[in-house]
Amino acid sequence: MDLQIGTEEQEFRAEARDWLRRHVPARRLPSLETAAGFAAHRAWEQQLHADRWSVVSWPRRYGGRDATLLRWLLFEEEYYAAGAPGRVSQNGINLLAPTLFEHGTEEQRARILPDMASGTTVWAQAWSEPGAGSDLAALRSTATRTEGGWLLDGAKTWSSRAAFADRAFGLFRSTPVEQSGARHRGLTYLMFPLDAPGVTVRPIGRLDGKPAFAEIFLDGVLVPDRDVIGEAGQGWRAAMSTAGNERGLTLRSPGRFLAAADRLVELWRRLGDPGDTAMAERVADAVIGARAYQLSAFAAASGEGGPTGAASSLNKLHWSELDLTLHETALDLLGPEGELADVEEWSEGYVFALAGPVYGGTNEIQRDIVAERLLGLPKGRRG
Amino acid sequence: MRFLLDTEQRDFAASLAALLSAADVPAVARARAAGDDAPLRALWRRLGDAGAFALAVPEEFGGTGLLPVELALCCVELGRHGLPGPAAETFAASTLLAGTEQQALLPGVASGQLILSLAADGGYAADPDLADAVLCLGDERKAPLRQSLDPARRMGVPGDAIAVAPGPGSERATGLAALCTAALALGTGRHLLAATVGYTRTRTQFGVPIGSFQAVKHRLADVLLQLDFAEPLLYGAAVAVQDSAAGAAVDIAAAKAACGGAGYSAARAALQLHGAIGYTDEFDLSLWIRRARVLRNAWGSPSACRRTVLELRPAAEVRN
Incomplete structure (x- = not known):
């Protein structure tokens, strides 16, 4: 058993560090949840892509570097340690792309991935509906067969990035439950443009007012067959693989928490009251939690890869609660400065972290999954 | 790696x-x-x-x-x-x-x-x-x-x-005692969780196994969460000792805080979810519940370990 990072990995890491040192903007970009910030972050994605740093874990032919999980983890550590901007493309590169690698066709990958890698197309996710949140299989938006494709109708909501994104992916009911026999059957996974005729996007202000997500109304939106992922009617399985990526390592890598823990320790050294042992313990706990996540990812990289299925639920509980702990502790340390949105990056990160225990399946649902599928406790009625 | x-x-x-x-x-x-x-x-x-x-x-x-x-x-x-x-x-x-x-x-x-x-x-x-x-x-x-x-x-x-x-000898021995105690605490917690999962699957109240209730499930899921993220810290610390790494003392302290805390959480959940039988000396679960309590603080309480982490943690540029 060892934690040695080999020479080639060190070189890869050094190359990433060097590139980031030369390219990360000196001034923090405006929030990616604003129109100006979204554009600035898209430009940053283009810059990353130009030197092949936007999707390091992808195959070279789609703009990646064929990086192993370990190299990707090291890249992410360097990326966040360098204070590089948040990834406006994250829903595409971390959620849709792995689903296309697993369930998509070569035609879809060749058509979709290069533009995703360069930030030319930014993707939003369209899962939840007004009546289908934690209980996703209750969704009612429909895909109706038409010549050469499908007509989408219904409403999606809480769609992250949809206020400014170009395209979206989501799940639609293509066979009514009365015919399919089960709510998880008869669902089709589809991709659609957010500027297509029949699509109305209504941005929603998140807790700090920024339009970080949106409602999407669909009224007879025509989608060609080539934008179905996997088989029509079999969308649930592919959607669960997307959800696994959302809860697993790829969406929220250990690197971002290690960097935040480092900044938190700096803050503690600068502002902390040495006599405030309760605060010191909170800071230390955040450091320990970030290290635990890093080591658990190294174990995954040494073995079968990142957590999937129910194991990804455990992972999501860890990172979402760690993220909140880190930011809450920082705001408490900052005292009166903590609420000033323009002084420190912590306040923006805090608002972002607040959503963690909710999106990707609430943490209550994750605990149910962990208890039932990892511990083998009996299924019960939710609620 | x-x-x-x-x-x-x-x-x-x-x-x-x-x-x-x-x-x-x-x-x-x-x-x-x-x-x-x-x-x-x-x-x-x-x-x-x-x-x-x-x-x-x-x-x-x-x-x-x-x-x-x-x-x-x-x-x-x-x-x-x-x-x-x-x-x-x-x-x-x-x-x-x-x-x-x-x-x-x-x-x-x-x-x-x-x-x-x-x-x-x-x-x-x-x-x-x-x-x-x-x-x-x-x-x-x-x-x-x-x-x-x-x-x-x-x-x-x-x-x-x-x-x-x-x-150096006594420092190394102190670190090893803490590492071993962390491992004992983790193992103690693993048993307590397994025993409690087994019990809540079979114990029925209101006509159903109590393990089907969300309040029970969530408490046990949290114990698994703590144990599963304490374990990599334990082996990370063991590897650091093996390699005489600069950050070994910090890794041991992190492992001890996490494993000691997780083992104790497992004991509290086990006691609570077993109900009165878990509070008896006669039921063997008591052996592990009492061990978890003493192992939590032996060779470094969670608080003392957290202090060590904060005081001795090497800066990022040294760690990488």
């Missing part, structure tokens, strides 16, 4: 688990609590035969030389099965005897014939009444034997305890 146990290591853990499962460890612990140490000494020798106590003894004295990863996984199994006695202290003290007048004890320690204990600087030695030799870090001192909250455990410093002067 290969941050995973290999087949040989997993087989070693499985062989210890098989030995302990067949040994009726609860009866051994109850005998020890009642003043009969013979069953524990016999089990200690059998564990010695299986190679458990050679893991921190130098090769020239019949040991394997220090193998921190094996030590950690061995202690996880000892904790999982509720072994009483000063295992962490025996391992840590094994590293201190070479070159001293007591080095002749080492082959007996490696084979499980002899038991050691060790007192932290200013603290008590665990089970000195059971030990064939007791070492104490820091000044020579004496403390009368007293009963621990865990009936199978007694604490004190006998008058003939061998004082160990501060230095």
Whole structure:
């Protein structure tokens, strides 16, 4: 058993560090949840892509570097340690792309991935509906067969990035439950443009007012067959693989928490009251939690890869609660400065972290999954 | 990088688990609590035969030389099965005897014939009444034997305890004792979780298994969460000791805080979810519940460990 990072990995890491040192903007970009910030972050994605740093874990032919999980983890550590901007493309590169690698066709990958890698197309996710949140299989938006494709109708909501994104992916009911026999059957996974005729996007202000997500109304939106992922009617399985990526390592890598823990320790050294042992313990706990996540990812990289299925639920509980702990502790340390949105990056990160225990399946649902599928406790009625 | 146990290591853990499962460890612990140490000494020798106590003894004295990863996984199994006695202290003290007048004890320690204990600087030695030799870090001192909250455990410093002067050796031994105690706590927590999952699947109230209630599920899911994210810290610390890494003291402290805390959370959940039966001495779960409490603070309370993490954590540029 060892934690040695080999020479080639060190070189890869050094190359990433060097590139980031030369390219990360000196001034923090405006929030990616604003129109100006979204554009600035898209430009940053283009810059990353130009030197092949936007999707390091992808195959070279789609703009990646064929990086192993370990190299990707090291890249992410360097990326966040360098204070590089948040990834406006994250829903595409971390959620849709792995689903296309697993369930998509070569035609879809060749058509979709290069533009995703360069930030030319930014993707939003369209899962939840007004009546289908934690209980996703209750969704009612429909895909109706038409010549050469499908007509989408219904409403999606809480769609992250949809206020400014170009395209979206989501799940639609293509066979009514009365015919399919089960709510998880008869669902089709589809991709659609957010500027297509029949699509109305209504941005929603998140807790700090920024339009970080949106409602999407669909009224007879025509989608060609080539934008179905996997088989029509079999969308649930592919959607669960997307959800696994959302809860697993790829969406929220250990690197971002290690960097935040480092900044938190700096803050503690600068502002902390040495006599405030309760605060010191909170800071230390955040450091320990970030290290635990890093080591658990190294174990995954040494073995079968990142957590999937129910194991990804455990992972999501860890990172979402760690993220909140880190930011809450920082705001408490900052005292009166903590609420000033323009002084420190912590306040923006805090608002972002607040959503963690909710999106990707609430943490209550994750605990149910962990208890039932990892511990083998009996299924019960939710609620 | 290969941050995973290999087949040989997993087989070693499985062989210890098989030995302990067949040994009726609860009866051994109850005998020890009642003043009969013979069953524990016999089990200690059998564990010695299986190679458990050679893991921190130098090769020239019949040991394997220090193998921190094996030590950690061995202690996880000892904790999982509720072994009483000063295992962490025996391992840590094994590293201190070479070159001293007591080095002749080492082959007996490696084979499980002899038991050691060790007192932290200013603290008590665990089970000195059971030990064939007791070492104490820091000044020579004496403390009368007293009963621990865990009936199978007694604490004190006998008058003939061998004082160990501060230095790299005593620092390393302190770290090892903390590492082993963290592993014992993790194993203790693993058993408590498994026993409680088993109980809540079969215990029915309101006509259904209580494990089907969300309040029960969520509490147990949180225990698994804590244990599963404590484990990589434990093995990370073991690897750091193995490599004499600069951050080893911080990694050990992080592991001890997380494993000690997780083991104790498992005990609280086990007690709560078993209800009144879990609060009885007679039900064997009590052996692990009481162990989890004392292991939480032995060789570094979570608070003390968190302080160490904060004070000694190397800066990012040094770590990478």
